[in-house]
Amino acid sequence: MLLLLIAARFCFASPGPQIDSSSQSDQSEQSLKQLSIEQLGQIEVTSVTKEPAEVWKTPAAVYVITQQAIERSGATNIPEALRLAPGVEVARIDSHTWSIGIRGFGSNLTRNVLVLIDGRSVYSPLLAGTYWEVQNVPLIDIDRIEVIRGPGGTIWGPNAVDGVIDIITKSSKDTQGESLQVGGGNVDQGDSTAQYGASNGKGLTYRVYGMGFDRGSEYDPDGDNYDEWRNIQGGFRMDYDRSARDTYTLQGDMYDEGAGYRASSINYTPPYSVILQSTAPLSGGNILGRWHHVQAPGKDIQVEAYYDRTNRREPDFVDFRNTFVVDFLDRFRLPANQQISWGAGILASAGRNPQVVPGLYFTPASRVDQLYSGFFQDEIVLMPGTLSLSVGTKLLKTNYTGLQLEPSVRLLWNPTSTQALWAAFTHAVRTPSDAERAFNLTGFVGVQPDGTPEFARFIANPNFHSEELNGWELGYRRMLGKNLYFDLASFYNHYGNLFSEDITGLPYLEDTPSPPHLLLPAEFGNGLVGTTKGFELAPDWNPLPFWRLSVAYSYLDMVIERAKNSMDVGSAPIIEGSSPRNQITAQSDFNITSAIDLNLTYRFVSALPALVIDSYSTSDARLGWWVEPYLQLSVSGRNLFQPSHYEYENDPGPNVAIKRSVFFQIYWRRRSASSR
Numbered sequence: 001m002l003l004l005l006i007a008a009r010f011c012f013a014s015p016g017p018q019i020d021s022s023s024q025s026d027q028s029e030q031s032l033k034q035l036s037i038e039q040l041g042q043i044e045v046t047s048v049t050k051e052p053a054e055v056w057k058t059p060a061a062v063y064v065i066t067q068q069a070i071e072r073s074g075a076t077n078i079p080e081a082l083r084l085a086p087g088v089e090v091a092r093i094d095s096h097t098w099s100i101g102i103r104g105f106g107s108n109l110t111r112n113v114l115v116l117i118d119g120r121s122v123y124s125p126l127l128a129g130t131y132w133e134v135q136n137v138p139l140i141d142i143d144r145i146e147v148i149r150g151p152g153g154t155i156w157g158p159n160a161v162d163g164v165i166d167i168i169t170k171s172s173k174d175t176q177g178e179s180l181q182v183g184g185g186n187v188d189q190g191d192s193t194a195q196y197g198a199s200n201g202k203g204l205t206y207r208v209y210g211m212g213f214d215r216g217s218e219y220d221p222d223g224d225n226y227d228e229w230r231n232i233q234g235g236f237r238m239d240y241d242r243s244a245r246d247t248y249t250l251q252g253d254m255y256d257e258g259a260g261y262r263a264s265s266i267n268y269t270p271p272y273s274v275i276l277q278s279t280a281p282l283s284g285g286n287i288l289g290r291w292h293h294v295q296a297p298g299k300d301i302q303v304e305a306y307y308d309r310t311n312r313r314e315p316d317f318v319d320f321r322n323t324f325v326v327d328f329l330d331r332f333r334l335p336a337n338q339q340i341s342w343g344a345g346i347l348a349s350a351g352r353n354p355q356v357v358p359g360l361y362f363t364p365a366s367r368v369d370q371l372y373s374g375f376f377q378d379e380i381v382l383m384p385g386t387l388s389l390s391v392g393t394k395l396l397k398t399n400y401t402g403l404q405l406e407p408s409v410r411l412l413w414n415p416t417s418t419q420a421l422w423a424a425f426t427h428a429v430r431t432p433s434d435a436e437r438a439f440n441l442t443g444f445v446g447v448q449p450d451g452t453p454e455f456a457r458f459i460a461n462p463n464f465h466s467e468e469l470n471g472w473e474l475g476y477r478r479m480l481g482k483n484l485y486f487d488l489a490s491f492y493n494h495y496g497n498l499f500s501e502d503i504t505g506l507p508y509l510e511d512t513p514s515p516p517h518l519l520l521p522a523e524f525g526n527g528l529v530g531t532t533k534g535f536e537l538a539p540d541w542n543p544l545p546f547w548r549l550s551v552a553y554s555y556l557d558m559v560i561e562r563a564k565n566s567m568d569v570g571s572a573p574i575i576e577g578s579s580p581r582n583q584i585t586a587q588s589d590f591n592i593t594s595a596i597d598l599n600l601t602y603r604f605v606s607a608l609p610a611l612v613i614d615s616y617s618t619s620d621a622r623l624g625w626w627v628e629p630y631l632q633l634s635v636s637g638r639n640l641f642q643p644s645h646y647e648y649e650n651d652p653g654p655n656v657a658i659k660r661s662v663f664f665q666i667y668w669r670r671r672s673a674s675s676r
Contacts, residue, residue, distance in 0.1 A: 037540050037548075038482045045146050046168070049341065049377075050155055050302070050329060059390060059410035059422035060152075061087070061475055061489035063538065065145040067170075069550075072589055072599040074622035074636030075139070076188050076213075076663065078167065079132050083603065084587070086536035086552035087149040087163075087489075089579055091605070091613075091648035094227035094656040095187075095218050096133040096259045099648045102149050102163035103491060104532045104558045104579045112430055112467075114152065114160035117167045118251065119327075120288050120306050123159055125349050125369040126319055128433035131312070133259050134282055135167075136233055138193045138211055140181060140667075143170045149536065150491055151428035151471045154392040154408040157345075157373045158431045161469050162493075169251075172197055172205040172239045176672040183665030185636075190214040191665075198672065206238040217260070219644040219657040226260040226277050227656060245294045252287035263316040264652045265357040266444050268513050272453050273444040275652055276315035276357070284310040298339055302329040316357045323349040337381035341392075347371040351434070359442030362434060363460055369434065370399040377408075388412045400432040401466055418479035426473075429466040436464035436499070436524045445520060454507060454518040461523040468496045483542040490535040498560070498575075500527030502567035527566030528575070532558045548589040556581055577610025578649075595626040611649040617641060632667040 044052040048060045055062065063085045075081040079098040083090045089106040091099040100110040109129025115122050117137060122130050145167050152160035175197040182192045190213060197207035212232040217225035235253035242248065258279045265276050288306035295301070303326075310321040329343040349369040355361040377392030394406035410424040438460050445454040475489040502525035510519040534556040541549045560576040562568050584604040591597050601620040607613060618641045624634040637660070639645065644657035 036482070037485045037542055038479065043144075046166075048148060048152070048155070049379075051331065051341075055477065056414060056418065056420045057388075057412065058420070059388075059412040059424055059475075061149040061473060061491070061536065063087075063147045063149070063487075063552075065147065067140075067142055067144060069587075070139055070142060070145075072597065072622060072624070073587070073601060074599065074620055074634075074638065074663065076183075076191060077139075078135055078137065078145070080638075081139070081142075081145060082147070082165065083585060084550075084552070085145075085147040085149075086538045086583075086585075087554045088147060089583070091608075092218070092658045093648045093650055094260075095215050096227060096229040098132050099578075100130075100132065101579060102147070102165075103493070103534065104556055105162060105575070106579055112159070112161040113163045113165060114156055115165045115167075116156075118169055118288065119166075119290065119304055120286060120308070121325070121347075122308075124310075124319075124321075125371075125433050126321065126351055126353070127435045128159070128430065131282075133229065134255060134257060134284065134310075136211070136231055136255065137167060137169060138181075138195065138209055140179065140193065140195070141169045141175060141207075141209070143168050143174075149489065150424070150473050151406075151408075151426040151469055154375055154377050154390075154394050154406060154426070155341075157375065157394045157406065158371070158396050158398070158404075158429055158466075161428045161430050161467065169237070172207045172237045173199075175207045176205065177670050179667070179669040181665065181667045183663055185661055185663035187216050187218070187659055187661040188213065188663050189216050191663075203241040204238065205240075206236065208234070208236045210234045217656075219659050221654050221657070224262075224277065226262050228279070229257070229259045231255060231257045247292045249290040250288070252285065254285035255283060257282040261314050262650075262652060263314065264443075265316055266359040266442055266455065268358075268453070268455075268515065268517055272447075272455075278315045280312065280314045282312055284308070298331065298333040300331050303327070316360055317353060318356055319351060319353055321349060321351040323347065337384065339379040339381075341377045341379070342375060344374040345371075346373075353434075359440075359455075359457075361440050362438045363440060364438070367434065367438060368399070371431075372397045386414055396429075396431070398431045400437050400464075404429055404431075404466060420475075420477050422473075422475050424471075424473045426469075426471045428469045428471065431466050432464045436461055439524070448518065452509075452516070452518055454520065456503075456520040456522050458501070458522045458524055461525060464524060465497050465526050467498055467526070470494045485540040487538040487540075488535065490533075492533045493531060495528075495530045495532075496563075497526035498528035498530060499571075500525045500562075500566060500568035501571045502527055503569050504567060522569070525567065527563050527568040528560055528572050529563045530558065530560035530572075530576070532556060546591045548587075550587040550589075552583075552585045554583040574610045578608055580606040580608060580615075582606040597624050598622070599624075605647070608648070613646050613648060613655075616645045616647070618645065630669050630671075634665045634667070636663045636665070637661070638663070 046052050048058050065084050070081045082088050089101045099106045099108050102113050105112045111129045115130045148164040152164040179195045184190045193211040195209040199205045215229040217227045233255035237251035240248040261280045263276045286308040290304045293301045305326045308323040312319040325347045327345040331341045352366045353362040373396040375394045379390045381388050390410040397403050408426040413421045442457045445456050447453050471493045473491045477487040503522050505521040507518045507520045537553045558576050560572040586602045588600045599622045604617045607615040618639045620638045622636040626632050639660045644659045646655050646657050650656050
């Protein structure tokens with residue numbers, strides 16, 4: 001890791017920056033200063049329109065998790081940081097696996113949410129979702145995480161059905177100098193990040209980093225402690241400001257991990273189901289390039305291309321995948337106060353999935369998933385500075401679907417400069433994945449009274465359609481004085497063609513493979529419909545100059561039913577009862593002195609009745625102390641109310657409980673003089 005950093009210091013012909021290590025260093029050495037609530041209201045977000053806009057000009061339920069909020073929460077990974085956003089369900093399944101959803105439908109792959117890192121989609125077309133255990137970014141490099149609750153179909157396209165999570169890292173201009181972060185505790189046993197950034201003095205800046213961690217298992221009741229997790233990763237980012245009009249970015253990462261998994265496999269002879277347990281090797285890398293050309297105010301072009309490589313070897317399946325993506329965006333203005341945005345993109349993902357265990361395989365074993373997309377959006381200013389209307393649609397086609405549309409209409413009213421009332425209607429889709437169109441799975445059902453074993457076989461369904469959503473939203477945000485910010489968003493969603501597990505016939509006797517056994521024919525279908533409704537409330541208050549209080553409350557009412565003529569085996573109540581009805585997160589930040597800060601976090605999550613997971617309350621705490629302007633010590637405690645608690649179902653069981661933990665960290669940074 002450190003060799004990577006040392007080599008980087010000599011990889012450019014120009015001399016490195018001058019380093020000033022004096023105690024007169026700017027106080028920005030202490031990470032981000034505490035932003036005032038008034039400043040938070042002025043933060044610009046890019047995830048809604050792909051262009052910077054203040055939250056007051058954003059007709060969507062967007063929440064920004066700042067780098068400062070991540071640091072003060074004591075989070076050591078991205079999923080833990082996402083707990084800060086209202087409407088986001090985060091349940092830890094084991095040491096390295098989470099169930100994450102927005103406004104319902106949480107799962108270990110976050111099926112209905114599009115996740116991006118600096119514009120690079122990490123959504124897998126294989127099983128429809130995000131592998132969170134390999135989405136590791138140095139937390140000190142994250143500028144902010146923008147969370148859109150609700151569909152983001154026009155700009156971002158398919159699979160942004162329930163939301164978009166956009167993880168945005170800092171420009172290399174903002175990470176000049178050297179930094180080292182090391183820590184450890186009883187669960188996060190070792191964690192380190194080393195980084196170096198420099199400039200050639202002619203508009204080119206860069207940084208390189210190396211990171212690694214070793215995480216112990218959570219509490220496994222049967223004592224297997226199978227879920228240990230370790231990682232080593234390195235990467236770089238280069239930013240080149242060629243002129244005021246043209247900027248370029250090139251960045252990439254490589255990682256190698258080992259994560260403990262448990263899976264079940266079938267046998268047609270006793271024992272009919274066995275548990276497989278191993279440390280899965282996970283590796284991969286990515287490289288991304290971006291060009292942004294500004295022609296005039298409101299007129300610019302962006303071109304982005306990236307390549308992503310994934311190697312997964314879980315106990316029951318493997319996935320070797322190469323993904324190539326090119327995206328184009330053009331914006332320009334028309335008379336009558338209209339802003340036009342349009343773009344197109346192509347994705348090709350070549351996957352290879354050789355069979356590892358009996359009863360689980362893809363047909364064919366090698367495929368190329370394709371996605372062609374285009375979008376058009378017109379933002380019309382009806383009353384300058386007060387009322388605007390955005391209309392647009394996404395067009396998309398995949399190797400599994402014909403041409404589909406995702407229209408969206410959004411209305412924004414700003415009665416004052418610090419008030420926004422907005423309303424929206426969006427149609428969004430989740431396109432079929434290989435998990436529905438090419439996946440074959442056999443599971444053990446039980447043994448009949450006569451001793452004959454029975455199995456259920458889900459076969460690939462070539463007729464699986466896109467899941468669909470019609471979503472209505474209404475929101476209001478306001479600044480009350482300089483010390484109170486208020487954000488309320490409500491929603492009503494209607495879903496059709498939802499994923500179901502369908503029984504397609506009566507059991508019959510099968511004698512190949514031997515011995516003879518009963519087989520229940522099944523497939524994954526579109527046999528469910530549903531509605532979700534609710535709201536999210538997120539006030540932010542500075543009652544005293546040294547005290548900040550942030551609260552996020554989410555309410556969700558979810559109804560999932562079988563559609564007419566559905567053959568679903570009974571998955572509707574499981575989906576409905578796997579998301580919490582109520583969630584509360586309250587953060588209390590204290591600046592005890594100019595150098596010492598204390599963060600206390602309270603979390604409540606209501607029960608998941610379908611998974612037999614009880615409601616729970618717990619608390620996190622973090623104390624940070626800047627010993628010097630460039631050196632910080634901190635200690636964090638997580639899940640403090642109980643020795644351990646359950647947050648989600650583990651399949652196969654037994655469920656894993658999440659431990660109480662403590663984590664100590666040392667952070668040192670020496671900034672280059674040119675970066676101040």
